[in-house]
Amino acid sequence: MMDFVGKEAEVVLKSVFGYDSFRLLQKDIISNVLAKRDTLAIMPTGGGKSLCYQIPALIFEGLTVVVSPLISLMQDQVAALNAAGVNAVFLNSTVEWEDYKDSMNSIRRGETKIVYLAPETLVTPKINDLLHDSRVTVSCITVDEAHCVSEWGHDFRPDYLEISSLRNQFKDAVFLALTATATLHVREDIIKNLRLQNPAVLVSSFDRPNIYLDVRQKNRDALDQVVECIKRHWDESGIIYCFSKRQVDELTDKLDRLGYSVLNYHAGLTDEVRADHQTKFIRDQVQIMVATLAFGMGIDKPNVRFVIHYDMPKSLEQYYQEIGRAGRDGLASEALLLYSAGDIHKIRYFFEEAADKSRCENLLQGMISYATGRTCRRKLLLSYFGETFTGKNEHCCDLCDTGPAPEIDMTIPCQKLMSCIIRTGNRFGSAYVIDVLLGSRGKRILENGHNMLSTWGIGRELDKNQWHEVVNLLIEKNFITKFGDYNILLLTNEGLAALKNRDKIMLPFNMPKSRATKSDDLYAEGSFTPKYHASVGSAGGIMFPKPEKKKSAWAQSNSQQKTQKEGFVLHKKEVDFGEDAEARRIQTDLKKWRRRKAEEMNVPPYVIFGDRTMNDIAIKKPRSEVALFDVNGLGEKKVEKFGADILAIVGEE
Template sequence: MAKIRDLSAQTSFLFTGDDFSVEQDDSVQSGYKGTPEQILKSVFGYDSFRPLQRTVIQNVLDGRDTLAVMPTGGGKSLCYQIPALLSEGLTVVISPLIALMQDQVTQLESFGIAAAFINSSLEWNEYTAVCDRIRRGQIKLLYVSPEGLATERIRDLLHSRNVKLSCITIDEAHCISEWGHDFRPDYMEIASVREEFKGATCLALTATATKQVQNDIVRNLRMENPAVLVTSFNRPNIFLDVRRKNNPPLQVIDFIRSHKGQTGIVYCFSRRQVDELHAVLCESGIKALKYHAGLSDEERSRNQAAFISDRADVIVATVAFGMGINKPDVRYVIHYDMPKSVEQYYQEIGRAGRDGSPAEALLLYSPADIRKIRWFFSENADGTKSEKLLQGMIKYAESHTCRRRQLLSYFGEFNTEATTDQCCDICSSGGGEEKDMTVCAQKFLSCVLRTGERFGTHYVIDVLMGSKASRIVENGHNEISTWGIGRTLDRQKWLELCDCLIEYGLLAKTEEHSVLYVTDAGKQALRSRTEIRLPVSFDENSPKKSTAVLRKAPKQIPDDDKEGKRIEAELRRWRRMAADELNVPPYVIFGDKTLLDIATKKPKSQQELKECYGIGDSKAEKFGYFIIRITKN
């Protein structure tokens, strides 16, 4: 422990004042020298580009307007950061959230890049200092909100004599489309700003855009002969899991306990649910925080900062949380309720596994979620659009075929190679294959008919399982022929069978009260006694196989590598102290993937350190002394 205290003292000496942010000279807007590949390695410490990155970067360098649709965690930021460094002038990044701007600027400064943001969090003296640096050409990247960009003050600043605007980047570009899941009217004003800076290239970036949303983005931004580049929506490192709600607080607790030591986000539909679930988790001994619009600004900021600084395992939040979070090591995202659209769901699960290591997305689903969402449609000006978006989410949640394939097909991608036996709960449990379920299906359909097509799913299942509940007895349904004939299956299997019957059009529900009724196709199947094959995950005459699978865990140092284990532990302690000293999240120093690569390779010099993932020249110079002391010890 004495060694760590010694490192702490050294850290304090190194990180006083402004040492963390590299000072730039007055010629910073003239651009860096080298190729995109050289910048990628020397500045950011990465050896190769991810799919589509290099093409997008070249388009921007060539001055061509570009729309790039890339998954969350796919490296969209580098698509404008590298061209900004290689180009003359200033790149303006339009970003929707203050937290997102601050996080991006902090990370860029850690790489020695001159960046700044202008938003309402700045004091007047801070604002004027940023403006002076822009006018002197000392800033390469400027982050502003769409509302801020529309102000006369910001436009005048960008028209300053010594400012050359080389690129306008629109992050979260789906916000400009009314068909996007997070439409923001202020994004519509960006086109008018573009007209004032015709020489600036326009780059639009988003993780969630159907073909219709892509067309809206191009049209609303008035892009000229744009390149529209869409990479795969597949995030193979995220395991997709959907489970029926069955005591959801306990389901969440069990899941979190099975991921001990990992960080995660739990999304809830309402503030009340956030408060209630947060209280339950805390009572269960789970170190959890909460986040929603009902909290004070101070409490929200404090809880967000604690989460991204690894001072809590879990944050329970409404959808207001997450867009400003660039935390790479979130290992799971839980949806306590069904999202309103596939776009929203995809955006939120993308906050897990941004470092490329294995992660999980768990959706807890109940038909009651659908009714709750529809209740809010009455306050929506376009209920038809909302219903269409919701139907996509319902299809995903109730599907009995590969979820990854369902998700990708929603965005127009039909990637058969994306399906593996480890990609989702259905594939991992052996589901997806149609089985002969004729007898069970006939029992269920017959029970719906004999109870008069006047009840919901759980009531029908209770009759099948022989319940003597007072309501069933009062209705005389304990006397009908289908009472008690379904005891061979448990409730969860009947629920799964019911979902399949609905998906295959043999059964349906009324929209208002979710009452079950047999369709014409279902009645015909009963009359003709035809074989009914359904993609359930169980066999009709045998117990259901366990759905537990050994999913790939995040990379770890092998147990027999004692020296690697020591280095990892000391690096984690040093990273925590350095982050506290600098008042930044630990991942800004370096992420877990970098930490593990250092512990594996055990570099003995700064040159060897630069061969590790995520270590460029700037970080090697800033942190190399301390890291090498640990690895050489």
């Protein structure tokens, strides 16, 4: 049965979508859905989540309902499906009533295989009546961006909680929940709040090897750093995220005056202006979008080549979600994060409005640890999501390009930290333990009597963020670990042994020059009390020490041609035609034709076909309709619609 299911799915994959094989966990997810088993799938952005419900929808006899949070995503998905010959519709407030009625009648007649609905639309009386019509059989209910159902998720939406009512209404329908980012707690919430029944939980790798991770301390005028990145991606699409609406407008204005093709996006603009700017970006009518985090969720634009964070995000979940908007087609892309101490102050200012301040601080500390890390950023990022990085580090991130940070003797600070974890009872997170080390007189510390501990106030030689870095490095070294929802710090067996035996502990920690004194001179042998306590004093301000960078592959030149030949290339080879001038000519002509055809059809250019397909045509130079079927991403309908034009372009002399 499963073999038959697999073969049937592979036939649809090739004939409709033009792909020869499945990626990541697609086949396993599709097999579970076709077997009518509820499924929760966690896959990275760009990992091909949409095929996991689109292919079953074409095999099931009934209707597949897709709950999606953004109108733009529905429009793009439906346009792409229609271009591939699939009858799909979306129903929301933007649809004219006559078209709305036509779409509902098409569903009643069984002609439509997939309907996209917003969670707010899903609970309206007319949609309720439609789905319960005797002529309609609901075979599958897919919940996209399923993390929105969890209050622990980074984009919780109360309307998503209403979806669970469908579980009892459509008992024969299979539920598929999809998301790109979900911690263990969020996964548990999704299963509980959507009432998934004995679900298969499939977690793909969080790694996006085609995205180069670059983190830099923000200069006084960060505009130069932004422009440097844009120049590396000449004539390519990119998104720049800013913390506030004011910053968005200011940066947009500066880039516009420099002659860049750029628009802004934030909540301060009217709905009409936001929609217009987003449409222009999606359709390659503007190169760069400067936006607050309100922009991007659900954007199905595969050819975004760079994402810049002009300010530090508030969590690694948010960061991962946003950089995932780059390189969805698998081609080489870049994620540049600029950070400063000021960013942290701004984020913490808004903690006052949060219901759970300690949780917000834990999320922020994860982000700070990543930004100030001394080891491979991909390794740090994946470890946050519980995954061990097993790939090659070469040209993986800026730190891998500069080489490992030198290790220094951090024995005494580590002994202090591990001893404080034990003396506070092994029941607190890093923020609390560090406050004890820094001598805080916070209410909880005084109530617990921890101001009377021998470890209280003995850690003032480092500031709060540096202590968090020590915590992170000890976790990497497997001396301590985090446990439970509140990330309680515990010593591992290795950590207990190191503390008991007073082992020397070397860490890649970049001690500020003013404090780069040998620990033997700074502390008395075997004591947790600083020898020169008065001269060390309290740490002033937040410091972000960063090793001196060698000239990385990305900074070798502003020439796009050179960045394709040096350093981080990965998938760049797929678009490097070398001496093949004819391939370059075909690519250029196809790009122009694709843009004209997209304007005629009033759809984004990637609906015609993506960059990967365009590059494959240029390389293979198909001369017949049969040869077109060997091109990645060209199914039967697209060959039928666009084949003659493609062959004409390839055949031009």
